[in-house]
Amino acid sequence: MINSIRSKQIILISAMVLLVAFLFTRDIKGLVKPKEEPKAAVPAGGQMAATETAAINLNEVSTTGKNLLSANLSAEITSLENAFKSAPEAKKAEAAKLLAQKWDDVEQAVPSALYLEIVAEKEQSLNNWLVTGDRFLKAFDNTRDSLLQPALLQKANTAYTHAAKIDSTSADAKTGLGITIVNGMGMPMQGIAMLMDVVKKDPKNLKANMSLGTFAIKSGQFDKAITRFNSIIAIKPTPDAYFYLGTAYENLGKNQEAIDAYLKSKKLAGNATLSKFIDDKVKALSSKN
Template sequence: MIKSIHSKQIILIGAVILLVAFLFTRDIKGLVKPKEDTTAAVPSAGQMPAQETAAINLTEVSTTGKNLLNASLAAEITSLENAFKSASEDKKAPAAKLLAQKWDDLEQTVPSALYLEIVATKEPTLNNWLVTGDKFLKAYDNTRDSLLQPALLQKANTAYTNAVAADSTSADAKTGLGITIVNGMGMPMQGIAMLMDVVKKDPKNLKANMSLGTFAIKSGQFDKAITRFNSIIAIKPTPDAYFYLATAYENLGKNEEAIDAYLKSKKLAANATLSKFIDEKVIALKTKK
């Protein structure tokens, strides 16, 4: 029995890591049990738990980022930074936008998010806070720095909280905020309830549905995950939805269904490394029949 549980944990952890690496989806951190609650009160900033997180220093982040670039690109970033520093207050936001876009083009999400935060602070619109929250959440997903992760999640939470304040009816704002809460910025069930409320009002909301599905997998509720991912696939078949569906089937010992879903994920993803992993996974599953 212990061996069986251990093997399932290995399957689950391996599948999530692979999906993060190859399909760039969310690596859910908290183990929670979703509850079919359809009411959700949006928490104010004052209701968020205080957490000890390291401050993110923009200068240090920029220096680290530029060290990874060639001399020409690093010089281009430095030039844009000098322009930002010397800009008048009414020109700071446009200058920060340029830097955010440049860092994003270079696939460095942390400095990009920090400059988007500056833009949102100076031009506090719903869209600016949503873009900022999304970028911090992406940076949180991508980093494996255990010290940086809490700070990025905190900033994502703050951005989405500000987005909700700008428009309490925004599904995108509540979805992002719910994700950060489940990941550690509050009571997990409060975040789940918020996501359930979004799905109740908009059953085809892919981001909220995907989040609920991955939370179900991490909490070991594989039957619920299967229902959720089949619903997602009916709306929009994606490689990550099929991969998570396969993971849920595999953990329930439904190997034929798992093989079918893995192969569909492989076909849609068209990723050589992921294809190799799935081919090996399919062979292993076939031997268990």
């Protein structure tokens, strides 16, 4: 009995390690980038304590980001920042858009999101708040800073809340809110219910379905995850959908199904780093057959 419990615990831990390895080596323009340090833990459920949420200093974030860039790119961003600071109020939004795009081009989601927030505050629209929320979620997913994570999640939640106020029927706003709630901005089941409502009204909503699928894996509901990701693949086969499907199969001991899913992920992604990771996984799983 004890051995059985330990086996289940090991399987679940394996799932989480695999998810972290995948989620935090993803590149938005490819699929994978060089391996980085593991992401720090975020509260798995329930509302984040207010004391955990600190303000984000744009100047500090910018300085940190520019230190990771080449001298030419850093100088280019500094020039855009100076233009933003000196721009008249009527031109601030346009200058902020340029900075948001430049920071996104160099894969720095935090400063990009902060400038998008400025745009949304000056030009209130559904799309501006949705784009801002999405960028803050991207920043939340990618950062390893445990102090920054709650602030980013809070800002994402706030952006989606603004979007929902503009259009209470927006599936994108409701999906974003559901994701932030499940990740710590409220009671997880409230967020799941919001995502389920989105999928009920729009069964082909990929973002809501993907979120429900990944949450199923994180909670150890691998059978539900398999059903969810197979449904997603039927709508639109993607590398990440196949990867998560493989993760679910692997943790149920269905090694051949896992191998098949991983190989399809590798084929669709066409990324050298992911390919190496999957080749190692396939080799390990094949030895168990």
